[in-house]
Amino acid sequence: MSLLVVIVALLLAGALGLLYFPWSGKGAVDRDALNRALYQSRLQELVQERGEDNPALVVELQRTLLTDIPPQPLPGERPLNRWALFPGALLLVVLSLGLYLKTSDIGQVLLWQQAERHFPALLQQVKDPTAAPLRMDELAELRLGLRSHLQDTPNDLAGWQLLGRLGLLLNDGETAIGAFGRAHALAADDPAAAFDYASALVRAGDSGQVRMGELLLRDLHQRQPNSLPVLEMLALSAVRNEYYPEAVAALQALLARLPEGDARREAIVRQLAQAQQQAQ
Numbered sequence: 001m002s003l004l005v006v007i008v009a010l011l012l013a014g015a016l017g018l019l020y021f022p023w024s025g026k027g028a029v030d031r032d033a034l035n036r037a038l039y040q041s042r043l044q045e046l047v048q049e050r051g052e053d054n055p056a057l058v059v060e061l062q063r064t065l066l067t068d069i070p071p072q073p074l075p076g077e078r079p080l081n082r083w084a085l086f087p088g089a090l091l092l093v094v095l096s097l098g099l100y101l102k103t104s105d106i107g108q109v110l111l112w113q114q115a116e117r118h119f120p121a122l123l124q125q126v127k128d129p130t131a132a133p134l135r136m137d138e139l140a141e142l143r144l145g146l147r148s149h150l151q152d153t154p155n156d157l158a159g160w161q162l163l164g165r166l167g168l169l170l171n172d173g174e175t176a177i178g179a180f181g182r183a184h185a186l187a188a189d190d191p192a193a194a195f196d197y198a199s200a201l202v203r204a205g206d207s208g209q210v211r212m213g214e215l216l217l218r219d220l221h222q223r224q225p226n227s228l229p230v231l232e233m234l235a236l237s238a239v240r241n242e243y244y245p246e247a248v249a250a251l252q253a254l255l256a257r258l259p260e261g262d263a264r265r266e267a268i269v270r271q272l273a274q275a276q277q278q279a280q
Contacts, residue, residue: 112144119145126162139166143175157186157193164196173204194220195229202237210237226257239271244279251275 122142125131134142143166150159160183167176177200184190184197194216201213214237220230231254238247251272258265 112148115141115144116148118142119149136170139170142166143170143172154182155186157183160186161193161196164200168200168203173200176200176204177209191220191224191227195227195233199233202233202240210241213237228254228257231257235271239275242278244275247275248272248279 118141122134122138122145126134126142143163146159146163146166150156150163153159160179164176164179164183167173167179177197180193180197180200184193187193198213198216198220201209201216205213214234217230217234217237220227221234224230231250235247235250235254238244238250251268255265255268255272258268
């Protein structure tokens with residue numbers, strides 16, 4: 001906002017300076033005095049050179065002086081009041097300000113500054129299990145403030161993981177993939193970071209990113225064959241891509257590892273039946 005005020009002040013000062021700088025008749029007065037001095041000097045030269053028997057030269061000198069005298073204003077003619085130019089100066093400033101606002105990102109800058117101010121309180125609220133859940137606009141503001149925070153602390157693993165979860169909550173797949181990718185790069189040997197990254201790729205990536213996510217999930221499955229989240233994500237990816245034999249295998253493995261009475265078994269049984277039907 002301070003930058004905007006400075007720009008407006010400079011525009012106003014420049015416009016008023018151009019309109020109200022004393023471009024008065026001083027130049028004309030100075031020119032008249034100079035003409036008179038030149039006339040007297042030249043007249044003395046003529047007298048010294050040829051005496052007073054040169055009336056034609058004197059008349060010609062006077063005529064030259066008269067043609068260089070600016071015309072005088074007619075009686076009753078009033079000069080233009082400079083304050084009459086003030087609306088034009090104000091219009092110039094308004095148009096310049098409007099053009100600046102239209103072509104600049106001042107609105108985004110103001111939102112970013114607001115998010116920076118609110119970030120500590122929003123972060124504290126989201127970490128407090130007893131606090132009220134954040135609204136969607138507050139989550140978006142927290143995401144923006146967290147982005148700014150991570151620019152100053154790029155090695156904050158927990159911060160990147162939180163930004164990835166915010167991206168998924170706000171249906172911002174690009175942010176989720178980018179944030180979980182940074183977290184995975186910071187903790188390459190952490191299975192949880194690898195799973196978050198693979199999940200984001202499968203859920204929100206393009207075809208190439210989905211394939212990369214599947215490779216990560218298969219690698220995780222080899223290292224953790226009894227991981228239920230990994231099996232669930234493998235099954236989800238296979239169903240989405242219509243790889244029904246792979247989906248059947250993942251759902252059967254998942255069903256075999258779920259304890260009896262688990263609430264998820266009924267939904268998985270239905271998914272397994274649908275996948276088996278599609279695989280035929």
